[in-house]
Amino acid sequence: MTAAWLERAALHYLERYSASTEMLRRTLRRRVEKRTRARGEEAGAFAPLVEETVARAVRAGLVDDARFTAARLATLRRRGASARGAAAKLAAKGVPRDTIEAAMEAEREAAPEGEPALAEEAAALAYAKRRRLGPFRRPDARAVNRDRDLAALARAGFPYDLARRTVDAEGEAGRDDEGAGGFS
Known part of the structure; x- marks a missing residue:
């Protein structure tokens, strides 16, 4: 060797x-x-x-923790990871805590003026859509599965208030009926 x-x-x-x-x-x-x-x-x-x-x-610049963290954080947030969940996944990849905090701070600073919570709300909605929770669930099954949906969002690391707002959102927020569920 x-x-x-x-x-x-x-x-x-x-x-x-x-x-x-x-x-x-x-x-x-x-x-x-x-x-x-x-x-x-x-x-x-x-x-x-x-x-x-x-x-x-x-x-040589082949490995850069800051660049890796920023890219991975953006990917995780698009897929619906909460800030807490994304930080835990990055820590599991061996990224230092200060690098994770710097990437989270950069994400908050990149948010529109006065709207730093929008990233967390968008992530919660993306998670609900991916898992078909709340407004993305069949209308006849929403009420029956409300507590289960809240628990899924809580386990994913979202605060209760945000989970409740996401699950109780009106309508089928952005749901496309084609391919949304089952066989046609």
Whole structure:
């Protein structure tokens, strides 16, 4: 196992995936462990080599936690992740807490004047639409499933007041009838 082999492994991974520094580190450690296990070697001996490879990737600009966090946060919010849920998912990817907070602050600053809560409301609506909750549920099943829908939004990390407003929204907010449910 050489520095060149590790660098090729890192480049192969980064060609396919956007990654945080910690994600790259974990991936390289797994690769080293797998290879050393097969050869009967000690994986701990290669830890400095992994760290140097990660440091080179950071210096070269191939890995940037701030860029990764901003892009991943935008994707998660479009898919309907709450601020709390998105922060937890980013933390699980090994992104430092201060980087997550900076990305969240940038999102709030990018919101229209006086409307920082719009991102959270849009995320709640996107989550409800994706899961077919509240206004996106069949009209005859809305009342029966109201508590279940509120619980789903709460588990996703949305505050109760926002969950209630989302579930109780009038009409079929943006629902398209084609492909909205079942077979025709």
